[in-house]
Amino acid sequence: MNKNSKNNTNIKLALFVVLITFITSTGYGQNNASEKVLFKVNIAEDATPYVLARILQAEVSPISEIKFEKGTYHFYPDLGLEKFVHISNHNDVIVKTAFPLDGFKNLTIDGQGSSFIFHGRMIPFLIDNATNITIKNVSVDWAQSFHSEATVVANNNEEHTFDIQISNEYPYEIRDNQLIFIKEYYEHDFGQAILYDPVRKAISFNTEAYTSLALYKKVDVSRNIDKIKYKYPTDRQDPDKRIISRESYMVFKEITPGVVRIYNHKKKLPEVGKIIVSKGEQQHNRLAPAFRVSNTIGFNATNVNVHHAGGMGLIAENSENLILDGFNVTPSNGRMVSTSADATHFVGCRGQVVLKNCTFSNQLDDATNVHGTYQIVQDVKDEYTLGIRMGHFQQQGFVIGRTNDKIGFLRLTNSFFPFAENSIKSIKKINSRYQIITFNQKLPADLKVGDLIENLDAYPELTVENCTIKNNRARGLLISTPRKTVIKNNFFSTEMEGILIPVESGNWYESGSARDLLITGNTFQDCQHSGFNRGVIRFDTDDDNKNTAFKNIRIENNVFNQFDNLILQVKNVDGLLFTKNTITNSGTFPQLHADNPAIRIEHSKNIQFKKNTYKGKASTILEADDSAGKLKFK
Incomplete structure (x- = not known):
């Protein structure tokens, strides 16, 4: 047996011992009836292996309810379940989780007022192919945030520079004249930035005059780039395309420990006393939503507080009947920022989406966005079959519908409404960006490459x-659903x-x-x-x-x-x-x-x-x- 095999065996044995110890100590054995599980605060130092071990046994020992004795529970990624996930409007990432709720039915998780503190690149709740899931009475936060904050302490109009004071809460280093913030299991550059007013604890008035920062400029030397030709359309926002022909423009220099001077800012100098918030490059800063709900029928979140996430508070995809009652996104620990993207977001959902009695504050994007997806006709295979592609790199892997869903065909230069309709017979995923759809009826004779499709049922x-x-960046509500909508x-x-x-x-x-x-x-x-x-x-x-x-x-x-x-x-x-x-x-x-x-x-x-x-x-x-x-x- 080689060394790696021995290590793997030891890890499996350790998790098995943890599982048996947990079941024995709590009195929950193997039986066919759904159990009510209670976790006590003695697991709080790192609850990940205990929670995960029990969830992974649910197939043979079903669970109807998981409760936590009220307390503060930490979750670390090291012993979490690793998964690769495509997440709409996020990066496609490998993440760890302690709550892989895949295929669960009629499950309630009740924190009983507990706080769950996560560390690093984790998705707290990864819910997929589930039915009737309820999460209640719990707060979700991160020990270290995915964004960073600093106070503007000086500016120099003659040199057009400004200085920021960085507290010990946000460790950093300067590499190649660039400011890099170091976190547990993660780091980010200055990237997207915006000003907050510490008095109002809200986005600064007229922040567009001061931010964002011009981090990049066009490279001085670029030869024959125009000779690179692509057979198929490309997304210029792809991370590997976006960096072409640009290089770092801003320069960061430490003046004294904790004080960094910023050079080459193009807009007005930020006012002294304001808080500048940074969350890194747009292509890399959405990787850890607090809740990811997909392909699920019936999801309820009641009395849930999300104080932070490295992405959205909740992202729901291809799911049905979602009710958030007292789902609050608010900052903690004196931070200006709660989530680094939307508070909530719903893609391709159906049935009812209800947000009531919620507070969405200080997130770095919208309170909610409700929409479907346009996908692009890449090629016409035959009278019944299309190849379609995703337009935006952060929608890769999204499946537009299911069997017999009604699909509309659009050419937006002519109309915002479909010129023809059909229904899905089957979908075959070829890769994350390209799928083949076979339809139940013949395709419209005038359908062209470049036309769009949308799911009229979703x-x-x-x-x-x-x-x-x-007090957030961006909008309140983005509404793109033709169904009855009440904002009251x-x-x-x-x-x-x-x-x-x-x-x-x-x-x-x-x-x-x-x-x-x-x-x-x-x-x-x-x-x-x-x-x-x-x-x-x-x-x-x-x-x-x-x-x-x-x-x-x-x-x-x-x-x-x-x-x-x-x-x-x-x-x-x-x-x-x-x-x-x-x-x-x-x-x-x-x-x-x-x-x-x-x-x-x-x-x-x-x-x-x-x-x-x-x-x-x-x-x-x-x-x-x-x-x-x-x-x-x-």
């Missing part, structure tokens, strides 16, 4: 009610749009468009304070044409208390009623775009305004092109 009804969304009694204070209703076809390839949307009883407080010239509620499409994309919109009984003018930006809409809303000027910040109207309308029709109250500062309330006909704000 959209949920959406309810967002009694939620607080504030929420509070928004975001650095970009409170609500964005898009058709996103050219970058992320996120499909769907709102066609039955009610926005009612909400308060919008000082949204769009980062500096972008956009509406608080905005309808927009990537494809600049006059075609209708959105239908049947009601915006009623909301309060807009804004420092700036532009409240509503409407584009490509057929049928919108804006009624009983109150618009006031907060005076919180100076206006950034004082020439804007309160409402701007393009390429839209059947728009109505009734019984609204305007007390803002815009000299022009309503600005519309000829498509809307004669309109009057009232």
Whole structure:
């Protein structure tokens, strides 16, 4: 027996002993009835091997409930189950987990008020092919965050440099004049960065004037790159493509221990006292969401707090009936930031998605994003069969549907709605980016390479009610579902749009468009304070044409208390009623775009305004092109 074999045998023996000891000490033996498992705080130093061992035995000894004695439990990756996973809107990664809930049915995990502290590149809850899973009464956090924070302590206008003070919480080193933050099991460069206001504990006002940082410049020497030809379309955002023809531009030098000076910044110098937050390069900084739910029917999260994650708080894919009640994403330990990406995100889901009584604050992206996927026709195999490819590298591996799902064929230059429909007979995955779909009926005769497909069945009804969304980077809600959507009694204070209703076809390839949307009883407080010239509620499409994309919109009984003018930006809409809303000027910040109207309308029709109250500062309330006909704000 060689040395590696001996080591593997010893590890297996050790885990077996741990498992037998656990079962014996807790009194849970092997039987056919589902058991209720209780973990006590004596495993808290590293709970991973104990929890994992029991979960891996569930096939022969089923579990109906896992409870934790209230306490603080640490989870380390070293003894976790290793898996390679494709995760939508994240990097494709090899990660470790203590909760591989694959194929589980009717399982409840109750933390009873416990805190779970994770270390390094772990996905706390990896849920796949499951039914009726409930997680409740638990907080999820990381011992060391996947982002880093530093305080601006000086700036020099003559040399156009600024200094940052880095606390001991964020170990770092400087390599080749680049600042690298070192974590447990992970590191990141300066990468994406944004300013926070430590007084408001929110994204700084007008941060777009100061960030992001220009980390790269075009290389001085580049020969014959244009001679490299690709037979098939490529994604220029792929990590291996994005680095071509660019090199580091910014220079980082330590002035005194803990103080680093930053050179070659292109925008305005950040103000002294502000917190600059860094999370590394976009292509590498989404690798550890707190919850990954896929191919699951029935998921409930109740009284769950996510204080941090190296990605999203929850990413759900191809799942059905998801209810988050008191699912809160908030920072801990004095950090400015909670999750490093969206608080929640739903791709290709169906049934009901409900977010109620939630707080989403200080995350570095949206509160939620609900959409399907556009996939691109790569080739037409025969009358029934297509080769399709994923457009964005962070959607690799995503399967667009299942047998008999209804598929729409689109050419967005002509219409945002399908020109033909069909249904899936089978899907064969060739690689992470290319799949072959066979359909039940013949393909449209005029289908072309480059057209898009979307799954018309894989959209949920959406309810967002009694939620607080504030102090985060980016938007509040991104809504791209044609099913009934109700956004009710929420509070928004975001650095970009409170609500964005898009058709996103050219970058992320996120499909769907709102066609039955009610926005009612909400308060919008000082949204769009980062500096972008956009509406608080905005309808927009990537494809600049006059075609209708959105239908049947009601915006009623909301309060807009804004420092700036532009409240509503409407584009490509057929049928919108804006009624009983109150618009006031907060005076919180100076206006950034004082020439804007309160409402701007393009390429839209059947728009109505009734019984609204305007007390803002815009000299022009309503600005519309000829498509809307004669309109009057009232």
